[in-house]
Amino acid sequence: MKIILMIITAIVLAAVAGTIIVGSRSFDGLVTEKPYEAGLAWDRTRKEKEASGWDIALADEKLRQGENPLAVTVTDRSRQLLRDAAVGIKVSRPNTVKLDRTYTAAEAAPGLYSAPVTFPVHGLWDLKITVSKDQKSVSFDKRIYISEEDKK
Numbered sequence: 699m700k701i702i703l704m705i706i707t708a709i710v711l712a713a714v715a716g717t718i719i720v721g722s723r724s725f726d727g728l729v730t731e732k733p734y735e736a737g738l739a740w741d742r743t744r745k746e747k748e749a750s751g752w753d754i755a756l757a758d759e760k761l762r763q764g765e766n767p768l769a770v771t772v773t774d775r776s777r778q779l780l781r782d783a784a785v786g787i788k789v790s791r792p793n794t795v796k797l798d799r800t801y802t803a804a805e806a807a808p809g810l811y812s813a814p815v816t817f818p819v820h821g822l823w824d825l826k827i828t829v830s831k832d833q834k835s836v837s838f839d840k841r842i843y844i845s846e847e848d849k850k
Contacts, residue, residue: 743836743837746836747836747837747838750834751774751775751776752772752773752774752775752829752836753772753773753838754770754771754772754773754827754829754840755770755771755773756768756769756770756771756840756842757769757770757771757810757812759842760845761815761817761842761844761845762817762820762845762846762847763817763818763819763820763844763845763846763847764816764817764818764847765814765815765816766814766815766817767812767813767814768787768801768803768812768813768814768815769806769810769811769812770785770787770803770810770811770812770827771809771810771811772785772809772811773809778809779808779809779810780809780829781805781808781809782805782831783805783811783829783830783831784802784830784831785802785803785805785811785813785827785828785829785830786800786801786802786803786827786828786830787800787801787802787803787813787815787825787826787828788800788801788825788826788827789801789815789817789823789824789825790823790824791819791821791822791823792822792823792824792841797818797819799815799816801813801814801815817844819844820844820845820846820847821843821844822841822842822843822844823841823842823843824839824840824841825838825839825840825841825842826838826839827839827840
């Protein structure tokens, strides 16, 4: 009986040690260095967004793994299309910074900005869309789901 208990104890300790090793190797250090300042910046961004009256909408939220044309419509306070703005798109995974990419969108039509964006893996992605015009810059955050690529 003692031998069985010793074997089970050894297995449990090996499993715990294995979990700690795998966990420490997979963590990429994604933390907020200064959480208080990050909170203040988030609040400032929210107020700037409200004051600007600008809003964004994705033209198509059904995106797939691989390259996609990501189109964003930008409107002003009166719901008119916002023309001649500079639009930047940052895509990132919620759990790592390894796949972060930044794109510049071009105005494809009045108020419609588009960029070819690559999503290397399916799952949840965060978009940070920054709209700038006339020395004013506003950022919008959006979380989207990227479907798995079609198998042929």
